[in-house]
Amino acid sequence: MRYRLTALVLLSFAVPAAAQERIDTVLARAMTAGKTPGLAAAIVQDGKVAWIGTYGFANVEAKRPVTRRTEFHIASTSKPFSTVLLMQLHAAGKFRLHDDINQYLPFSVRSPALPDEPVTFEMLLQLRSSIRDNPTCYRPLWSGGNGDSPIALGDFLREYLSAEGEDFSKENFFERAPGSKYTYGNTCFALIGYLAERISGKPFASYSEEALCDPLGLRHTHWFLAQTDTLNVALPFQTDGSAGYRPVWHGGFPDWPAGQLFATFLAAYTNNGRWDATQVIDSASIELATPRSPVGLGGRTWTVRAAPTPDAGRPQLLYEHAGGVVGGQAVVAFNPITRDGFIVLANSDGLRLNIKPIMDALQIKAHRPRR
Known part of the structure; x- marks a missing residue:
């Protein structure tokens, strides 16, 4: 998921000092x-x-430190945000999961190999649509350094x-x-x-x-670089073998709902949608996208991290999503039971x-669903 998040400006509450020291390390x-x-x-x-922690520089040359108001490109971790926005419309009865998506589009989406097979919302949300x-x-579009894409979302998808x-x-x-088969895309x-x-019936950015x-009170939340104060946005740095890293300019993408947003809504999400x-x-x-039991998982927006526990060998459940772009990375993870x-x-x-190590420092226990 390519997505941008800021909103580390919310009121924070105490986390034990020992845990903070371990996280700092x-x-x-x-x-x-x-x-x-x-x-x-x-x-x-x-x-x-x-708890909120900030480290290092948003701009090394200008010696501008990262603060709670620094905005980051959080890459593909915006995908859960986009999914929630669509599912809000499903909850309002605006479409059904088994509907053919072509009923809602001004152009037809069909696999050239199987033109008579419809793509449903459920297939799309489960990443089983056969779209690749x-x-x-995509390679030239994701190269970074070009600012916001001049291509409208609908135009890009129609041409593709x-x-x-x-x-x-x-x-x-x-x-x-x-x-028939899951593939991330x-x-x-x-x-x-x-x-x-x-x-x-509204532009996606406006509807967001x-x-x-x-x-959620996210007044400094944006899909597009043009809407931000670029001096408040962390300058991306690309890994460089000789110098360690080198600065690159901000880039945008025509497929931006897949990962180009400044926002955070994890607190509300883990609180069963309340803020x-x-x-x-x-x-x-929320339950459809991230059920408390992985059995019959409705969608694949989040990665379900499962690992055997030392005692009974049962799977642990942790929802996670990571993202990366040229000069930026992000990771979001949570336990749906403990709300950590x-x-x-x-x-x-x-x-x-x-x-x-972060889970260990926070003493987050991944939920073991009952069999």
Whole structure:
């Protein structure tokens, strides 16, 4: 998931000093190993932002430190945000999961290998749509350093997915039936965002503000670089073998609902959708996307991290999503039962973060679902 997050400006609550010291150590080691100039982290506990930490520089040359108001590109961790926005419309009865998405689009989406097989919302959300990210098309778009994309979301998807489109190719689809196999892909999430736009009747960025950002008080939350104060945005740094890292300019993508947002909503998400005594996110949407038992998992927006426990060998459950772009990385993870979670943002693509030491420092216990 490519997505941007700021909003580490919320009221924070105390985390034990010993845990903070352990987290400081984990993050400092990761920054040194990954040659990362700047980093911000937040801990969520019991539906509240419990701790915020900032480290290093948002801009090395200007010696501008990372602060709680520094905005980061959080890459693909925006995908859960886009999914929630679509699922809000499902909760309102605007579409059904088994509907053919073509009923809601101004162009047709069909695999050239199986043109009679529909793609449903459920297939799209489960990343089983047979839609593929064609590297020939995407590689130049993801190279970074070009600012916001001048291509409108709907235009990009029409040219890529419609048989009449200039960028259409059989390589944009897998030669298998929709619904048959999971494959992670950015195009699916861009289409999720565009479907939310079509169904809501509002531009996706505007619908995002109205449905989630404003209710959550995210006043410095943006999909586009042009909406930000660039002096407040962490400058991306790309890993360089000789110098360690080198600065690159901010880049944007035509498939931006797949990962180009400044926001945080993990606290509300872990609190069953409630924020400041208001039900902002429909709780049924949360349960569909991240059920408390992995059995019958409805979607694949989040990675389900499972590992054997020493005592009984049962699977642990932790929802996680990571993202990376040229000059930036992010990771979000949480336990749906204990409502503990954390966010780490970095302005370098060299960070290699192991989440287990953070879980250990926070004493987060991954939930073991009953059999």
